[in-house]
Amino acid sequence: MWEYTDKVKEHFLNPKNVGEVEDASGVAEVGSMACGDALKLTFKTDEDGKISDAKFKTFGCASAIASASSLTEMLKGKTIDEAEKITNQDIADSLGGLPKEKMHCSVLGRQALEQAIAHYKGEPKKEEEGEIVCECFGVTDREIEKAVRENNLTTVEEVTNYTKAGGGCENCHDTIREIISRVGDEEKPVTRPKLSNIQKIKMIEETIEKEVRPSLKQDGGDIELVDVIGNRVLVVMRGSCAVCKASQQTLENFVEAKLREMVWPELVVEEVTQ
Amino acid sequence: MKTIYLDNNATTQVASEVLEEMLPYFHDLYGNPSSAHSFGGQVGRRLREAREKVAQLLGAAPEEIVFTSCGSESDNAVIRSALETQPDKRHIVTSRVEHPAIKSLCEHLTNQGYRVSEIPVDGEGQLDMDRYVESLTPDTAIASLMWGNNETGVIFPVEKTAELAHEREIPFHSDAVQVAGKIPIDMKNNVIDMLSLSGHKLHAPKGVGILYLRKGVKFSPFIIGGHQEMGRRGGTENTASIIGLGKACELAAEHLEEENTRVRQLRDKLESKMAERVPNIRINGGRSERLPNTASISFEFVEGEAILLHMDEFGICASSGSACTSGSLQPSHVLRAMGVPFTMAHGSIRFSLSVYNTEEEIDFVIDKLPPIIETLRSLSPYWETGKQAAAGV
Structure with missing residues (x-):
């Protein structure tokens, strides 16, 4: 059974804004019966250009219904510019998160929103763009690229969770891998201010102190920062970590992941002996 | 509950x-x-x-x-x-x-x-x-x-x-x-x-x-x-x-007869009452020789997991051949092999009974399930057009 948040359950059992807005200025229909979920989104704006009403109809599971219900709530009162900025992650966050296998439900919401806004602006339908990669679910390379880029996806499994692509016959897995590496090679806009070395070391020390050490100590282990050379973080494992066979995994999956998340994405943690 | x-x-x-x-x-x-x-x-x-x-x-x-x-x-x-x-x-x-x-x-x-x-x-x-x-x-x-x-x-x-x-x-x-x-x-x-x-x-x-x-x-x-x-x-x-x-x-040997009489009747009652009260359903394998305890019912234009979760609110436990329930993205391989259309396969629910089920329990399900289907169909973008097409309008 899926672990749904109370928010998901609330929106699922008592969905808000079910139906179709009369005289809608933005209309979208995404998904299909074959794929197992589909969403019809309609909205209209008032004189100030703000969304005054939004409604949905969904064929799909609990999280698809909840995502659509929550999206319509989020839309009300927003200008088109504001609405355009809503991401699939925002939809998931509004529900207190979704199981990872269900992220595609939030992506469906985002797709509907995009299409409805395009319709509102009188732009042509975007859905034909790109080439179909996943034949089973009719997902194009553009859609996969977008999901990979916006959600920093790195594996085929994640792409399947977000877009459904690759969830059927699996014939397209190689193509999906190519797309992931292609997007990964793109130059990422650097939004993060560059850290000075002193700042970096300070942040690493702080993260180890607050985020890493307490967890290791629970298992009787400890960690000591020895040096930082460029992006290499040299550490010594102490206590039970020093003799633990799984310490390499702890380093990679926990310490390095934490430091990359909190400090700098390119950090590499290395264990040194003293 | x-x-x-x-x-x-x-x-x-x-x-x-x-x-x-x-x-x-x-x-x-x-x-x-x-x-x-x-x-x-x-x-x-x-x-x-x-x-x-x-x-x-x-x-x-x-x-x-x-x-x-x-x-x-x-x-x-x-x-x-x-x-x-x-x-x-x-x-x-x-x-x-x-x-x-x-x-x-x-x-x-x-x-x-x-x-x-x-x-x-x-x-x-x-x-x-x-x-x-x-x-x-x-x-x-x-x-x-x-x-x-x-x-x-x-x-x-x-x-x-x-x-x-x-x-x-x-x-x-x-x-x-x-x-x-x-x-x-x-x-x-x-x-x-x-x-x-x-x-x-x-x-x-x-x-x-x-x-x-x-x-x-x-x-x-x-x-x-x-x-x-x-x-x-x-x-x-x-x-x-x-x-x-x-x-x-x-x-099991002692219960074999009850399984094939009372349990079978309960299963048949569940199926026939559903067919009576809910339009656009399909009993999967219904014309074949079947186990006496199993009913696989597809409800067109709604999704199985949503049905299960609504039933869960009433304490009713069943399972679904829908994609969303299992975490795979495609509906059950059994229903696909039978050529059950997608409109039906995603909305399939399996009820499987035992000798410990009572008629009151089945009546409870017969009472609670039709409104659940109706609610979900009112949410479904396919229902209005789908039912007209099915009725040949």
């Missing part, structure tokens, strides 16, 4: 008589049946009795019964044994609607260079017999077909398919996990070589299974270890569970 459990093809409640029988063997009578002392020996005697009871339910001889850990282990053991004992044969015949224990194993073996023929079924879930016969070749190491389908309850004519395999000197196995205790099995009156069964589908605990091996069938053990089970399955016996399984088989 009272639980209304209609998911007995997933697992069953351990019967209280079974539990009572088992309890002493966890704490007081914990001896190892292989021990030389009488403390262990007395447990050995109870295992023998259990084996006799299992044999009796199947119309088999006690020495044809091997205890395993589950139905999947039994399935794995027979398929691998057939390949190992006939190393020159590289082909397996099975069906498109098998349980994952057979289906995934065969996919795995395909990657190792074996050939697998999956026999298709028709819209009612019945086996394509012509294709089956054509698929049996001199290279075929084993034919394995399930007796009763876990999702639809559709029964395959395994006695007949076993004979057809035998005419070509091919060993025949059947995954009978869903049929034990639901329809009569008499191994004296058929030529099936091997059967897999599972304890927890017939009110014994999880973690114990049965492998029936007809006398004279070549067998190479899957788990190699001690001399237990006459050298056919190593590992200290799961004594309490096996003793419980013996009792469960005894009860």
Whole structure:
């Protein structure tokens, strides 16, 4: 059974804004019966250009219904510019998160929103763009690229969770891998201010102190920062970590992941002996 | 909230008589049946009795019964044994609607260079017999077909398919996990070589299974270890569970008639009342011979997981062949093999009853389910146009 948040359950059992807005200025229909979920989104704006009403109809599971219900709530009162900025992650966050296998439900919401806004602006339908990669679910390379880029996806499994692509016959897995590496090679806009070395070391020390050490100590282990050379973080494992066979995994999956998340994405943690 | 459990093809409640029988063997009578002392020996005697009871339910001889850990282990053991004992044969015949224990194993073996023929079924879930016969070749190491389908309850004519395999000197196995205790099995009156069964589908605990091996069938053990089970399955016996399984088989024999009368009537009532009260539904495999306890009902234009979660609010437990329920993205392979359209397959719900269900429970479901479907259809973008199309408007 899926672990749904109370928010998901609330929106699922008592969905808000079910139906179709009369005289809608933005209309979208995404998904299909074959794929197992589909969403019809309609909205209209008032004189100030703000969304005054939004409604949905969904064929799909609990999280698809909840995502659509929550999206319509989020839309009300927003200008088109504001609405355009809503991401699939925002939809998931509004529900207190979704199981990872269900992220595609939030992506469906985002797709509907995009299409409805395009319709509102009188732009042509975007859905034909790109080439179909996943034949089973009719997902194009553009859609996969977008999901990979916006959600920093790195594996085929994640792409399947977000877009459904690759969830059927699996014939397209190689193509999906190519797309992931292609997007990964793109130059990422650097939004993060560059850290000075002193700042970096300070942040690493702080993260180890607050985020890493307490967890290791629970298992009787400890960690000591020895040096930082460029992006290499040299550490010594102490206590039970020093003799633990799984310490390499702890380093990679926990310490390095934490430091990359909190400090700098390119950090590499290395264990040194003293 | 009272639980209304209609998911007995997933697992069953351990019967209280079974539990009572088992309890002493966890704490007081914990001896190892292989021990030389009488403390262990007395447990050995109870295992023998259990084996006799299992044999009796199947119309088999006690020495044809091997205890395993589950139905999947039994399935794995027979398929691998057939390949190992006939190393020159590289082909397996099975069906498109098998349980994952057979289906995934065969996919795995395909990657190792074996050939697998999956026999298709028709819209009612019945086996394509012509294709089956054509698929049996001199290279075929084993034919394995399930007796009763876990999702639809559709029964395959395994006695007949076993004979057809035998005419070509091919060993025949059947995954009978869903049929034990639901329809009569008499191994004296058929030529099936091997059967897999599972304890927890017939009110014994999880973690114990049965492998029936007809006398004279070549067998190479899957788990190699001690001399237990006459050298056919190593590992200290799961004594309490096996003793419980013996009792469960005894009860199953007693309940067989009720299963085919009262339980069948309850199932039929559920199906006919649903058909009466809810438009655009389909009883999957409804025109085939089926297990008496299983109903697979598809509700058009709604999604199964959503139905399940609404039913959950009333304490009603069932399961779904929809994609969203399982975490896979495609609806059940069984319904797809039957060509059930997507509009129906995603909205399929399986109700599986047991002798412990009451008419009040079924009436409760008949009362609660139609409004749930109506609510979900009012949310569905396909319902208005779909129902008109279906009505030919």
